[in-house]
Each structure stands twice: as C-alpha cells, then as structure tokens.
Amino acid sequence: MQFHKVQSINNVPSYWLTRFVILRLLGIVYAIAFLAAINQVVPLIGSQGLLPVNLFVQSAEKIYGSTGSAFWHLPSIFWFAYSDSFLLGAAWVGFVLSLVVAVGFANIPLLTALWFLYMSFVHIGQDWYGYGWEIQLLETGFLAIFLCPLLDMRPFPRSGPPKIIIVLFRWLIFRIMLGAGLIKIRGDEAWRKGTALYYHFETQPIPGPLSRWLHFLPRWMLQAGVWYNFLAELVAPWFVFWPRFGRHIAGIVIVGLQIFLITSGNLSFLNWLTIIPALACFDDGFWSVILPRPLVGVSARAIARSVDSKPMNTRAWIVTVIIAILSIQPVINMLSADQIMNTSFNPLELVNTYGAFGSVGRERLNIVFEGTEEDLSDSSHWKEYAYKGLPVSPYQRPPQIAPYHLRLDWQLWFAAMSSPEEYPWTMNLIWKLLHNDPAALGLFAGNPFPVRPPRFVRAILYRYRFAIPGNPEKKWWDRDRIGEWIPAVSTTDLRLQEIMKKEGWQR
Helix, strand or coil, rough: CCHHCCCCCCCCCCCCHHHHHHHHHHHHHHHHHHHHHHHHHHHHHHHHHCCCCCHHHHHHHHHHCCEEEEEEEECCHHHHHCCHHHHHHHHHHHCCCCCCCHHHCCCHHHHHHHHHHHHEEEEHHHHHCCCCHHHHHHHHHHHHHHHCCCCCCCCCCCCCCCCCHHHHHHHHHHHHHHHHHHHHHHHHHHCCCCCCCCHHHCCCCCCCCCCCHCCCCCHHHHHHHHHHHHHCCCHHHHHCCHHHHHHHHHHHHHHHHHHHHHHHHHCCHHHHHHHHHHHHHHHHHHHHHCCHHHHHHHHHHHHHCCCCCCCHHHHHHHHHHHHHHCHHHHHHHHHHCCCCCCCCCCCCCCCEEEECCCCCCCCCEEEEEEEECCCCCCCCEEECCCCCCCCCCCCCEEEEEECCCCHHHHHHHHHHHHHHHHHCCCHHHHHHCCCCCHHCCCCCCCCCCCCCCCEEEEEEEEEEECCCCCCCCCCCCCEEEEEEEEECCCCCCCCCCHHHHHHHCCC
16 A cells, blocks of 8 residues: 555645654653753752752742642652652653653653653752753653553554644744744844854854854854744744645754754754654655655554544643643743743643743853862962863863753853852852762763862863864863852861851751
C-alpha cells in the first residue's frame, strides 16, 4: 500500500509521523534535562548544596503556612521528601522514563509522570531552575500527554493524534517565537538597528567552537542574521496556522533559525526544545519524503487500520478549553508595552510567556575564582578554577556543551553583571572551595589543589574579548582584569563565617 493513499482522508492531512517525531525528540530533551539533574542536583540543592532544598522548604512552609498549601502553590513531590538520595533517585527515574519515550514508547501515564517529575525539580530548584526553557519544557510536555492513548504505548497505536492538539502545538510555537521577537524590538535598539549580532556571539552566556568565527563575519552578514531572526520570530509565526504550503515554509524558517542557534553557541536545550512545537507545522506528507521508507510504511499500515477514539478526542477538547482560558494573560502580556518574558501565570506552568535576549550585552564580563596556598602578599601565586563551559584561560577554545545545561556556569554569567550581594550563594561556593568540597568541585572542570585545599580564595572580574583569529599567540580570548569581585577570604574570615551562619549553610 502506498503511503500517499492513506496519508489523508478526504484530503485532510494526517499527523501520525508528526506525533512520532515530536515524541521522540521530546524524550531526548527530557533525558538531557534529567541527566543534568543527575549530575548537578546534589551539589546545587542537596543537603550540603549551594542552595540547600531543606532551607527552601522551611522558608516556603513559613510563607504558605503548611506543606499542603506549599504543594498547591508550587506542586512538587519534594515537599514530602527531599533527601539527597531521593533527589538523585527521582532524577534517575526521570532519565530512564525519558529513554523509553525516546526509543518509541509513550502513553498518558508515562508522559504525565515525566511532566510531574520535572515540574517537581523546577519548583524547588530555586536559582538553578529559573530559566525560560524549564517552564517551556513543562508546557510542551503537558501538551504531549494528550497526543497519546491512555495505555497503548506503541509508536503507532490504534488511534491517531487529535488534530486539535497539533493546533495547540502550533499555538505554542506562535507564542514562543512572536514573544521572543517582540521582546527584542521593545528591549534593545541594537535589535532595531540590526546591530545585535555585532555583540551577541561574544557576549552570550557560553560561546561555542564556532562563536568566534561568527563574531568576525562581515558586518553586512551579521545584519542579515538579525533580519532572518525577525523573519523567523515576527513573520513566520503568523503562517503556522495557514494551509499546508504556508505552514511548511513557516516551519522550515523557524526550525532553520533554531539549527543556526544550536551551532552558534551553548544555549542549553532551549533550541532543541523549541523545534518540538515547530514540528507540528509539518504533516505526514512532508515526513514521508524525508523519513526512512520502512518507517513510512509502518505508519501507512497503522493509518489504514486506525479507529477514531472518542476518549482521546474528548480529553483533547477539554484541554483545548483550558489552554484557551489560560492563554488570556499571556496574550495580554505579549501585547503590552511592558511585556515581560519567561513568566508563568498558573501553578502548573500550563501556558506561559516566553522570550530570550531582550537586550544584548556590549561586553563580556567573567568571574574567575582563584586560590592560593601562600600567605597574602603582592607576590602570592594564585591558581584559577577552570569552568566546564565559561572561558577562563585565554588559550582555551570554547567547548560544545549544549544541549547539556551547565547550571553553575549560567548563573555565574548572570552574576558577573551584578554583585555578590545579589548572588549570596557565591560565598557558600567559596567556603566549599576552601574545604576542597568534592561535590562543589565537580561543578568545575578540575581542582587546582588536589593535595590540600587553598588557604585563601577570591573571585576576580575580567573583561573578555575574542582574540583575532590567526593571532601569533594562538589565543582564543583577550582579557583585562577589572578588579576583585570578592576579595580574598579564608576559613577564619569572620565576615564569611557570619554569612554562612546567617544563611544556615554552616551548622
């Protein structure tokens, strides 16, 4: 049986292959997100973490009055148990379930478990989970639940995906892209003038291996990149609801931008995640051209024997009504001159507002932690703590990290534009470096003091600029020392001890 004979009924496109691809990519993104939790959740929010979850729970219970009330405001399984082993165990469960989805098996209970598990981390993750893509993953994961039957886990079950859920995915990508475009033209004249990419590749959170090459492209090409960005964010979204040809072109433009962003830097799993709802622009006729013939054939046979599922359709329409109501505030926000980005208006993060890089930094500031085993003097020898992603050594090529997410590196990118008072956990980090804490050191690329801990640790603020390619010193970066971000401290420093006790980090 030829696929084109069953890819539509009464010339209405089908979306079986679309569902297949959406769920596979969602499983991969979930797996990456839970893998980051496996590796980082204990040193970040564990009992001895930089922002211990037990202190957060105690504070939230005082605010909300009880554990039950806190749960309804910020639903999370960790209100009831939050030991290090429980945090780690939940991350492993999420990772394993994600792999099940990634290899082709999904149903409502499985996807609901993934959605709730990840929401549990987001709601107690504090600074480390405050990124727009966290709530975007929750909204995407919630919609994906209703693409599937209740129990049938097969890649091609008896019933096809409800078409209204496909429309809701298009509504999601519409809001993601248009929100991102509007926040840019409202937020920074560099976007309006077409000059934003003169700075972005150098000043973005974690540059990648190609970032320097892109930074030194001719100015007209960088300006063209800005106009393509606006094509994808301000024009293409309006075509995701159009008939087939318009939808496909819009989808290609949007996905093309995400692929470019993936290659141009390390933006965590944001761009991989953004591709998922954009895939709803493509129907089975599109996928039948590019996917392997055996897979297309399996899909064709599934469509031929498919039956309409009234329960699936009923659930889909109930969710549609809920999404429509919850979309009112995000739409009002998007139309407002005071638009805010990456915000949720409901406890379950079901419909949110999005946006990225509303303003572009003109210079790159980096915090570098240093330690010494010597007494303090002008001649003290200081050793630097290398990050896994952020630049430290001028001779180190930027690595490729994304779609993996280095949460410490990202927070320190923000912190460099602020002060230690705004990021008090940096003092806890220094305390741990002074004690050679293995969990905290695991967040860095290595330990410059493998034998014994340093006597003093400080944080220095530097200004980094890409070195011109082909320079005789073979440097990737030029840097200038601005000054001390945190002055040198030791374990006997009374101010440091006071901060540790005040915050509850030292018992």
